[in-house]
Amino acid sequence: MAGATSLNLWGILSESKRIIDAHSRHFLALSVIFLLPLSFSIIVSPFLFPLLSPHQSQNTHLQLSSQTLTLTPFSLPLILFLLSLPLFSLCALASITHSVFHGFFGRPVKLPSALLSIPPSLPRLILTTFLSHFLLFSLSLPLPFLLLRLSLASPLILTASTLLLLALLLALLYLRVSWSLAPVIVVAESTWGLQPLRRSASLVSGMTPVAASSFLFFASLQALLLWTAFLLRSDGWAWKDWAFITQIVLTSTLLMILMLYRAAADTVLYMYCKAVHGELAVDIAQEFAWQYVCLPFDDGKVPHVVSVVHV
Template sequence: MSFDSTENCIPVWRQILNSTLLVLRSHSLHFHALSIMFLWPIIFSLIVYPSFYLAFFHPDYNFVTSTRQPQFSISSFEIIVTMVCTLFFALFFLCSIATITYSTVQAYNDRPMNLISSIKSIRNSFFPLLSTFIVSHTIFISVSIIFALALVVLLQIIKKLGLIELQNDSNHFWFLFILVIIPVLLWLQVNWSLAYAIAAVESKWGFETLRRSAYLVKGMRWVAFWTHLFYGLALGAMVIGSNVVFVLLGVGKDDHWRSFSITSQVMQCTVLGTLGMNQFLVLNVVLYMYCKDLEDEKLSFEDVSVPLDKEEKNHNIV
């Protein structure tokens, strides 16, 4: 499978999308199985976690009738639960990237694969993915803190000089902070959009994956930008919207979660989110392959983290 930017005058982004859909359709059962194992738990937990968290730790607060801003006291047990959930999300996220990246590369190159070989790929790509995850998020957090401190200092200077009257309202600060930080983080994310694929396929670690991603994606930044913007907004709106609705309905309280209407809504949102996330991960790997083609780099057989074994030679494809 290869790309030709001038073939039939098809735009590059459409070629990438068509190749993504071709990979998914030709191995639909395989990718559905991987999605159920690794992506479904993530999306399901993101949808139901806030409702049950508030119902368990703050059952007395009513978001519908209360007009005051909630003042929550956080216990040490809450912090532990949050940390455990964060580790759970990170573990399943990295495993999903490892397996889906391996499967997409195999399908892209018309190589045999099966579910076992995809799961085995976690063994060789997990720690490169983990190092990339830690380094990138450390930079994200550091940049956010630096911008927050810089914004606080700037606002204090402006206030003392009397150039603008500023109210002591945290909402104004957060609005300005989000307005400034989102473009910065989005720019970093676009430049590092291929980092996880590089870590899984080329077994590079940490800063090297970020540097190489910025190098490969330089000619395809707009495609990466619109890809992240579209899937980010779609998945984010679905998860946040369902969170708000389920919290307001008090899904985690009493036996509300047992009702058929609530259960069906949760399942519908989970299925849609899982399918969307799966398509995004496959598309990102296809984008990585296309960027390598632009740089005239041929993906060698040894680049894939897990070599073909006896099971794959039987051409058993799930």
């Protein structure tokens, strides 16, 4: 663990970079296993959806025969593709969080240990992620109604709807920032459901500006990168263009790096929030307690603490 570090966005990014650089091959392996397929799938999704949609297969079938087609809302390859995205994301989140958490304390970071941390964390991550998204979705249901009211000509209704819309958006953003540490808590503290959401809100309460800046920083960069990548959308013959393929590879790699640093930054932010609330000192004492031996030479005196150095 590093020494004194600023409790701001730059400090979080610096500490995240330090941990990743110290175990570069480990995080590269995790990124290649989980994040690279995820980022590549997201980047090429505008091109894959037409190929995996049932309409494409129906058109192909029409060219081969004139039999009656069975209309289905989704095709099996498309469903499998959509399910694989959150699965890869949560597996990456579990393994990277586990690795950064151990790397923060200077523990050995091993690839088998990171992979073995996925099975116990994955069900809890799925349930907690579903619950948090369901709550945010439920709270955002009035948004279409408020947007519809904005089209009305009455100045009073327009002003009231605008204020309510802004208040709702700020409330959703506040909840999203307050719950940003929930996945880390699920992995680090083995909890799930509402408990990590409440725990995250409690930890972030003293670090809301830092948590908000971290969330907005990575969200804006990822949104900008995805917007740039989707501008590359073209016809199917673009796959034969080397410039187009190079752009796909570069944007996928950049998105992979952003995802890696975002997961690492959330874990570091979790440790910083614990430090602000006075919990990190206890963890450090428990972490390194086995390296010290107390020798009470005389009763009634303060024990001498001797550091045990392993050669």
